[in-house]
Amino acid sequence: MIKIDISKQLHGSNGLMDLDINADIKQGEFIALSGLSGSGKTTLLRILAGLEEASGKISVDKEVWLDGKNSLSIQKRQIGFVFQDYALFNNMSVEQNLLYVNKDKKLANKLLELTELKQLAKRMPNTLSGGQKQRVSLCRALMNSPKLLLMDEPLSALDPNMRMKLQNEILNLHKEFKTTTIMVSHEPSEIYRLANRVLVMKQGKIIQDGNPTEVLLKTSGSQKFSFEGEILDIIKTDVIYIAIISIGQQLVEIVLCEDEAKEYKVGEKVRVGTKAFAPTLSKI
Structure with a gap:
């Protein structure tokens, strides 16, 4: 001991x-x-x-x-x-x-x-x-x-x-x-x-x-997974926005609506999860 x-x-x-x-x-x-x-x-x-x-x-x-x-x-x-x-x-x-x-x-x-x-x-x-x-x-x-x-x-x-x-x-x-x-x-x-x-x-x-x-493990409710990452970029494509997020050694893309794109900023730490098979983003 x-x-x-x-x-x-x-x-x-x-x-x-x-x-x-x-x-x-x-x-x-x-x-x-x-x-x-x-x-x-x-x-x-x-x-x-x-x-x-x-x-x-x-x-x-x-x-x-x-x-x-x-x-x-x-x-x-x-x-x-x-x-x-x-x-x-x-x-x-x-x-x-x-x-x-x-x-x-x-x-x-x-x-x-x-x-x-x-x-x-x-x-x-x-x-x-x-x-x-x-x-x-x-x-x-x-x-x-x-x-x-x-x-x-x-x-x-x-x-x-x-x-x-x-x-x-x-x-x-x-x-x-x-x-x-x-x-x-x-x-x-x-x-x-x-x-x-x-x-x-x-x-x-x-x-x-x-x-x-x-x-x-930080999943809650109906979430199937949850990872912490950092927003590297937010890109507008036609009528949607795409957040480029670094999670460990990998980059992932998450689709955002206009209101969500305004809520987040480059360099911000976020949590990426999923509910009902759709990726979700939330602040840490």
């Missing part, structure tokens, strides 16, 4: 704000941290890792990591951290990057086999693709058998196909090692596939806590 009860003043997306987090996390849970940029997600990860100070208390399996008097050093916290930028040692081979953390060659071989990297063990990081580098980074984070694995948007720089492949590998590793995991992500499909619990943050506070279905 991980108990978090911390506070810290920091600069958020709208100026100064108070990070105030109180949460209990069970052993083996896969937690997704979601919310707008600047809401405190990465800062929370850094506090858990011991990279930033905060007031309050953090305890892991009754071991105190942080209290009013002391802060356990990063090296003693038994955490694994996967960054966006891989953070590999370019002067070491793939295998050496793993063994730098822990000299357990058997564990290194197991991780490399699980992530299909065994044949690349002697390669240097600068000869690898982005997806391969991120797999090495993930393996290295698991080399010290961490009590807590922290991931800060680890797949955000990858293309959709590679992202999906690594999602599967992350899930397999999570099940294999039963490591408690906290991941920052803005991608709903990624959160739904990986996490069993979602914490939504806003202005330094947890405003929603539930399973992915409760948090992510």
Whole structure:
């Protein structure tokens, strides 16, 4: 069990704000941290890792990591951290990057086999693709058998196909090692596939806590689906208007009447849904 009860003043997306987090996390849970940029997600990860100070208390399996008097050093916290930028040692081979953390060659071989990297063990990081580098980074984070694995948007720089492949590998590793995991992500499909619990943050506070279905599915009434997107353009065609909307990696067209076209504007965030087989648009 991980108990978090911390506070810290920091600069958020709208100026100064108070990070105030109180949460209990069970052993083996896969937690997704979601919310707008600047809401405190990465800062929370850094506090858990011991990279930033905060007031309050953090305890892991009754071991105190942080209290009013002391802060356990990063090296003693038994955490694994996967960054966006891989953070590999370019002067070491793939295998050496793993063994730098822990000299357990058997564990290194197991991780490399699980992530299909065994044949690349002697390669240097600068000869690898982005997806391969991120797999090495993930393996290295698991080399010290961490009590807590922290991931800060680890797949955000990858293309959709590679992202999906690594999602599967992350899930397999999570099940294999039963490591408690906290991941920052803005991608709903990624959160739904990986996490069993979602914490939504806003202005330094947890405003929603539930399973992915409760948090992510926002249909209501007779709606069959609902997605959030951004209006890129509104084009007049004869007597109708067409809104071009970006949803994830795709663009969709929604037909609007003249009154609706006047109501919406380019750059506005909207929700696209459907009722009685007809697409509908609503403000967020």
